[in-house]
Amino acid sequence: MTVVDRLCAFARGDVTAARAVLHNCRTAGFGATAYGREEGAALFRAMPLDLNPGDAVVSDETVALFGNDADGIPAALFADVHDGQIMRLWALGSRQHDAGPVDATHVPVDLDLDQRGGAFDVVAVDHPALDPNGAEALRRLGQDWIDGQPRDIFGPVGRARPILLRAASGGGRSAALMMVQGLTPTKGVARFAVGVLIGDAGKIVVDAAGRAAGLACRRVVELRPADGNGAGAAP
Amino acid sequence: MSWNADPQVLSPVGRPIEELLTRRARRQSLPGFEPVYSDIVDYILRCTHRIWEEKNIGLCRTHYAADMPMFTPGGVARGAEEVTRATVTSISAYADRSPIGEDVIWSEDTPGTFLSSHRIMSFGAHLGADALMGPATGVRRGVRVIADCLCRENLIIDEWLVRDNLQFARELGINPLALARRHAAADREGDQARHGWHVAERVRVRETAGVTPPADHPAAPVAEALRTAFDDQLFGDAGTAVSPSVEAQWPGGRHVFGRGGWIGLVIQLAAGLVDTRFRLDHYAARPLPHGDIAVALRWSLVGRHGVAGVWGAPSERELLVFAISHYRLRGGRIIEDCTVFDEIAVVRQIEGGLGA
Secondary structure, eight states: OOHHHHHHHHHTTOGGGGGGEEEEEEEEETTEEEEHHHHHHHHHHHSOEEEEEEEEEEOSSEEEEEEEETTSOEEEEEEEEETTEEEEEEEEOSOOOOOOOOOEEOOOOOSSSSTTOOOOOOOGGGOTTOOHHHHHHHHHHHHHHHHHOOHHHHTTOEEEEEEEEEEEEETTEEEEEEEEEEEETTTEEEEEEEEEEESTTOEEEEOHHHHHHHHHSOEESOSSOTTSSSOOOOO | OOTTOOTTSOOSTTOOHHHHTSOOOOOSOOTTSOTTOOSHHHHHHHHHIIIIISOOGGGHHHHBOTTOEEEETTEEEEHHHHHHHHHHHHHHHSTTOEEEEEEEEEEEEETTEEEEEEEEEEEEEOOSOBTTTBSOOOOEEEEEEEEEEEEETTEEEEEEEEEOHHHHHHHTTOOHHHHHHHHHHHHTSSOGGGGHHHHHHHHHHHHSOOOOOOTTSTTHHHHHHHHHHHHHOOHHHHHTTEEEEEEEEETTTEEEEHHHHHHHHHHHHHHTEEEEEEEEEEEEEEEOGGGOEEEEEEEEEEEEEOSOBTTBSOOOOEEEEEEEEEEEEETTEEEEEEEEEOHHHHHHHHTTOTTO
16 A cells, blocks of 8 residues: 555544554644544544545655545645654544643744734745745745735634645645634634645645634633632633 | 764654564664663663563663662652652553653763653553642543653663643643642742752753854754843844744643744743843754754753743742753754743742742
């Protein structure tokens, strides 16, 4: 089996494919984080994805797959790979795993570091498997989002800024995993992953489950609040 | 020795546990180490497995020096016997403890003397009483740990251990402020000499110079970034060491992306402290797959808690933040940052514990 085949099988909930998943693989998906083979397999058994190997974008370091979830809603899977082993996974989709939010310490962030506005960076050395055409297409797309901020993708998130986490080209296509961050009116910085496929029909898949989970997470702004009980009100 | 000497000693990153635990022939000079260990990475991973998973806890006596110190932000354990006892207690509290290794970044500072930095996600069900977390909660969660060990002739002769205890408490459903206050109250009772290490360490970090990597060492720009941030408050300049694609995970569930996010982390840590001093105690680097480089830094901050911030109203106490960071570098810049420090220990100091 190729690593693409194994990923498609694993994402369908096929545990026999789990051997290619590293014992310390982190899976972020469905609004939750799973660690290792068994936890990752359990997530996909509960929320299988039907991915199309024909859309795969494969490099030495990454694999990107696109398809649908069990409800027919667009989904995507990004993997860090090495020697056929799956090191890390991001599953983007709409179904949310009912793990419950865990408190996290809020970090105030300046998304732009410049009042002239943010620019969308595609740094070649960070993404050596991304070809120049793919890089240019991503640069235009990311900047369009910053400038135009289409509401159908970003919804109520204001001042959205995409960050390119993974990008690669292969088979005449390019794929990218972005983290879109924005300042919400009441929750501080919110973020969610977006998967982009450039070429052929092109696709944009939003991790709606991650966005919902992130907005539900209670952000602790003060570890020793004045109310004395460590509740630390969220913004 | 060069940071990338012994290229046959591979990083565990990207390698399955089945391969990592398969016995192999010695492939690195390890004078005085047991024959079962093939190299220093194998020594760290395998002895952790033998002690914590195979439950041969008595092996601590052949793997820890009789009088070695184990420094943690919550206190110091001394000697193989105390480490053995503490390990038995810990495993009784988390019987299915699984220390999942993520990386071992090491250096051989003098021939036969190694310093390893072992990043772990430690999972276990809290089914017994734990010295820090208290009575069993029944919850199974993971906590990120980094353990730096100075090793010679099969023995760990110094260890520095940091654990994200604050987030672990949250995951177990324990109020971290209440936990810190309870331990601070206990700290203020009894013989205060037991906090001598903390008292001395705050002085050492403030008054003595740390180490500086040579300019051609991969750790150099990273160490300089932290120094520039914490000593000079030039956070923007520090951020130039960071890729715009950076992902950073710091304690307390802090998970940020991008240069602005990384700068935000550092500023938040610095913001509550006045007259801050940064000290680097150790650095190491090793090759990773795909041409990336792993860097480990062990560092400390001292400062007076004199400003309101994430730690609440100022306590005016001198605080010690003791941290270990693991980075992945690509093209000479940080693209991943995993930093661990014990924020329960920080709040404990603020609340008057640990000799603060």
